[in-house]
Amino acid sequence: MGSPPAGGSRTGAGGLRAVRLHGWNTTLTLLGAWLLLIAISGLHRADFLAQQTVLAVTFTMAITGVLAVGQALVAISGGILDLSQPTSLILSAYVTSVLLALGVPTVVVVVVAVALGAAWGCLNALVIVFGKLNPIIVTLATNFIGVAALFLVFQSAQAPINSALRAFGRGYFLGLPDIWWPMVFLVLVVGWLLPRTRYGRRTIAVGGNRVAAQARGVSLRRTRFGVFTAAGACAGMAGLLFAGANAAFSPTAGSDFLLPVIAAVILAGVSLAGGRGNILLLLLSVGFLSTVPTSLAFFGLTSAWQTVFQGAILILAVAIDGYREKRARRLPRPRRRRAPGPRRARSPALAVAPGRC
């Protein structure tokens, strides 16, 4: 869990070892911070260590975690961030609510919701790839457009209260919220597949060094399309869970997720410069960030403090990310015997998995 499968090295064997240790550092730091928070809260009030707290935290984790997977994929691929997640989330949630009200079978609704999110991601990718525009600006703009367009369609939406989805949104499996399990499943599957599949390694390679990836025959366009579509599908899935878990929502309801999702991605060690990150660590970062507001409530602090803490954590995380980048660049280059023939472009991901893209 701690090793960074996604492009662990920037500078060969020595660097790879260092970054692996660094990956464990991230894991241990996150785990330690989370346990410390739990311990302090538990010392303050013993009833913090109760099932109600676990439920509150895991409910909060569910949607944030699913969105964080999509956001992490975008970051690892070098797409920086997808700021249009709130729109794809609400678009999916709204269509889910409408279809359920029309009596469409839940299975069909699930497929449509995820597909809709994927389509939104695909739309983003179209603009980014063919317009050759900066992803963060494009997704910021599409989010503006999307929210405004959603306002033209609806003001408030509700999934039918007696629908299977709403029951799922408040139900439990093995003592934990139903909606938490799809998040865990998604994190585990994506986290396992990313460094182990050809497509995953291409994603990492493009984020690590696009020139080198291109030299290896990796299609930037296709990869970016795939990444943004997958991220959109994640947001679509989150929208589905959101519609099930919320009694009612408005077109702007997704905006509150952006801050914790980005913070979770950075805290998990995903590099905003691309090419590095471990999806599995999202379980820790999302868990930690989801525990903060619950802990604050036990300290009697208002929800305004939650935003203060999340903002501070985000700044800290960005600073750590910048530090990591600098440190990675400063790692000593290993002395190698230069092989005869043309020099090869150096790529972190390709160094891990040479010739497999």
Place this chain on the structure above:
Amino acid sequence: MTREIGLRHRWIRGGLALVASGTLASTLACSAPAAAPAAPTTAPAAKPTTAPAATTAPTTAAAAAAKPTTAAAADAKPTTAAAPTTAAAPAPTVAAAAGAAASKLKVGMAVGGNTCCEWMKYQGDVARALAEQRGWEYVELSNNNDGPTAVKNADIFVQQGVNAVIEFNGQPSVNPVLAQKFSAAKIPVITYDIAQPGFYFVGIDNLAAGLAGGQALGQIAKDKWNCQPDLVISAEGEGAGIVNTWRTGGMRDGLKKVCPDISEDRYVSFESNGQASVGLPVARDLLAAHPEARKMLVVGLNDGGVLGAIQAAEQLGRDQDIIGWGQDGSFITGPNVDPHLAGSVFYFLEGYAVYSFDKVLDPIAAGSPPPVKDTAGDPAARVEPCPVSAAEAQDIPDTQARAQQLLTAPRGTTEFQLFCPHK
């Protein structure tokens, strides 16, 4: 590569600055539309809640009445708004509008633009339809629940030369600025629910509405739990300022009138911003921090906030003994009413325009402006609160249907007369 990373980081910083500033949420919803109120003819940008929000051309009343949610086609003749005349008086500008001396007015409507509530959209639609019925010009802008936007909109109304303005401004801190601008332009203003000296007050007595709701909930608590709840949860909406104090605080006071012995430490609050989805996670944490509480009462600024707390209790498996009573009636009608929402206080907010036109604008158009009554205690038009239990609410149509029925009713008929079971 280094250069690329540097460039990326600059983009990242720009994006994160938006995020970290805590304004992204509102920016996403509001800034783009709000940034564009340069001219009301670009109304769709100024008010995303209704497509053709700020068209100045009058539209057919019939079409609007049939479908108030959409703007109708424009075939009525737009009247040229008469510029405010010199008959000004320090006391707000009524004479000036009367001096327009035409039977047709150009009315500006600043809708609230809070994303919490569907009725805000219909409030504009009903006003539009009533203006169209009279053959008046109608200009609609959205305040986007944002003070600076409300101020910008005031400037636009002045530039447009409207004869009267209807304001639903959820950010009352800028009301003095609005008053100054409209007074200087000698434009009479009607304000909904939030009093401002010099503005005609049309609306509910929010405190009375809060008290009524609290007493209704208190009666349930008395019957069911002998006035001994474990927790009384308030779903606050601090952004609404004094309205939140009146409604949410009024509900607590109403509850105390029926159940005076509930100790203060059982009263807890959370910020819902008037939205179920915003309130849900906060209420969930609040409930987790009170794991011993079983019998719970919920009051709040509106139905949405109350619903957030109820949903939180359902998710934590503690919904057996939670009872909420809301305000505004947004989520107490239709097929999706939560069984734990025991009732709500209707104001029929979407129909406020009937009072405005009937009691203020028609007299102004007729050349006999009414005296300015600018307080909730002595309003230009008083809207009656209508506390309704969930069972009674089943017979009340939803917001859109109510708006449609209102527009087909005889002129001057109010929604209270049409729909309140306790007339």
